[in-house]
Amino acid sequence: MRFNNNNISASATTDSKAYRIRPYREDDRYKLEQLVDEVMPNLGPSGLTDRWWWHHEPPPIMLAETDDGSSIVGLCSAMPFSLFNAGKYYDGGWVVDFHISPQHQRKGVGSRITAYWMDHLEVAATLQHSNAAWATFKKAGWAQRWFFPRCVSPFSLLPGFRSLVGLLKKRRNTGIECNRITGPEVFDESFDGLWNRLKDSLGPVVVRNREALQKRYAGFRSGRYELLTCHQHGELCGYMILRNLARGEFLSLRRFRVGAIVDFLADIDDTEVFGDLLEYAIIRMMDTGAQLLFCMTSVPGFIDILAGHGFFHPGLPLIGNHLNRLYTTFTFFSREHGATLDHRPWYLTMGDCDVEPC
Numbered sequence: 001m002r003f004n005n006n007n008i009s010a011s012a013t014t015d016s017k018a019y020r021i022r023p024y025r026e027d028d029r030y031k032l033e034q035l036v037d038e039v040m041p042n043l044g045p046s047g048l049t050d051r052w053w054w055h056h057e058p059p060p061i062m063l064a065e066t067d068d069g070s071s072i073v074g075l076c077s078a079m080p081f082s083l084f085n086a087g088k089y090y091d092g093g094w095v096v097d098f099h100i101s102p103q104h105q106r107k108g109v110g111s112r113i114t115a116y117w118m119d120h121l122e123v124a125a126t127l128q129h130s131n132a133a134w135a136t137f138k139k140a141g142w143a144q145r146w147f148f149p150r151c152v153s154p155f156s157l158l159p160g161f162r163s164l165v166g167l168l169k170k171r172r173n174t175g176i177e178c179n180r181i182t183g184p185e186v187f188d189e190s191f192d193g194l195w196n197r198l199k200d201s202l203g204p205v206v207v208r209n210r211e212a213l214q215k216r217y218a219g220f221r222s223g224r225y226e227l228l229t230c231h232q233h234g235e236l237c238g239y240m241i242l243r244n245l246a247r248g249e250f251l252s253l254r255r256f257r258v259g260a261i262v263d264f265l266a267d268i269d270d271t272e273v274f275g276d277l278l279e280y281a282i283i284r285m286m287d288t289g290a291q292l293l294f295c296m297t298s299v300p301g302f303i304d305i306l307a308g309h310g311f312f313h314p315g316l317p318l319i320g321n322h323l324n325r326l327y328t329t330f331t332f333f334s335r336e337h338g339a340t341l342d343h344r345p346w347y348l349t350m351g352d353c354d355v356e357p358c
Contacts, residue, residue: 019073019104021112024053024061031072032063039075039099053077053097055219060093062116064100064109074100076113079353082212083123085204090334092123092206094353098133110136118333125332125346127353137331146298146345147327149313151306153282153293175231176280181241182223184214190236198267205347208265216351217241217263225262228280230273238266238273240281241351244288259290263351264297271301278309296328298348 024032036048043051053059064074078093095117100109114136117124126137134145179186187210195209206212217225228240241263261281266273278295285293295306303313314326330348 018067018107019064019109019112020067020069021062021064021109021116024059024063028063028072031065032061032075035072035075035099035101038101040097052079056080061097062113064104064113073104074109074113076110076117078117078121078124081352082207083204084199084207087200089207090122090336092125093117093121095124095126095129096353098126098129111140114140118335122336123332123334125330125353127330127348128328129331134329134331137333140333142331142333144331146330148296148298148330148345148348149303150294150296150326150328150350151303151311151313152326153309153311155310176276177229177231178280178284179227179229180223181217181225181227184218186218186227187213191239194236194239194265198265201268202347203345206352208263226284228277228284230266230277232273238264238277240264240277242281242285244285244290256291257289259285259288259293260350261285261293261295262354263349268299268301268347271305274302275305275309278305282309294350296348296350298330298345 033048036043040048053061059077060080061075061077063072065072075097076095076099077097078095081092081094083090083092095114098110098113110133114124118140124142126133129137138145189210191208191210191213195207199205217227224243226242228242229236230238240261243260243262245258245260261278264274264277266277282293293311295311297303297306307313330346332346
């Protein structure tokens with residue numbers, strides 16, 4: 001999807017007594033850097049230079065500036081995606097990097113930026129947002145708030161666990177292959193076949209056909225991911241995308257090397273394929289040095305499979321109460337208020353809204 005900032009600027013820019021809300025322009029770079037230094041201090045100069053914004057033309061960023069234009073006091077970007085649901089496709093954007101300068105909060109700036117994206121996207125969504133952001137979204141009429149568990153396996157920190165997993169691994173030919181994603185050719189026409197077979201069974205789902213996967217994982221991030229594929233009887237029946245993060249890349253766990261199961265697609269009614277891919281992924285990520293393993297899914301059957309393979313999550317008895325911080329918050333707004341889109345949980349993975357680091 002391509003955002004047309006010229007159209008947005010012409011039809012939507014509104015003045016107020018203190019602020020003006022408008023799309024990003026090329027001459028905003030210096031003032032944007034000043035705001036980022038204030039509201040995203042962990043990003044640093046290199047992180048800003050490599051931010052996902054700059055890999056879209058024009059960058060999908062909405063800004064709030066003082067009425068005299070002297071400074072930028074807020075930003076909200078929307079990562080483009082295409083949503084499929086009930087036979088229809090929708091242009092959407094993940095609302096991320098939503099920040100208002102502390103001196104300008106509680107003045108309606110966030111509400112006005114949110115309203116702009118609601119006016120110019122068929123579907124706006126957010127994955128992992130604060131309570132303050134939820135208050136803004138709720139006031140604007142977004143759907144209910146869902147909580148999906150991020151599952152974590154700490155057992156790779158234990159001596160000998162790698163050998164134990166290897167012994168417990170099912171001894172059969174699962175048809176799984178592993179390749180580093182170094183270019184778009186790794187995603188061939190079989191991914192279109194998999195998508196077309198499964199898309200109607202998933203509920204609302206961000207498009208995962210060949211073209212979407214090429215743009216998402218074989219573009220400017222090429223080389224950072226590994227692809228697992230599972231074939232049965234010569235047909236692709238599932239895939240899983242992995243990424244190992246070095247110490248310090250996963251902001252909340254800087255001391256550890258984290259292995260992330262970023263994305264996957266398999267039949268949600270046949271968990272055997274997901275289980276086979278997961279077993280291979282655990283071994284692969286531990287072989288490449290991961291100490292903690294992370295995965296997020298909204299599919300209950302997949303959550304059960306993860307739990308059976310040593311992953312903890314907040315829904316588990318006894319220990320779950322100590323893992324509430326692992327919940328991922330999700331909400332969305334759709335201009336088409338159909339019951340199917342508004343009330344069914346989406347098919348979600350970590351990779352659906354994967355900003356760096358994931």
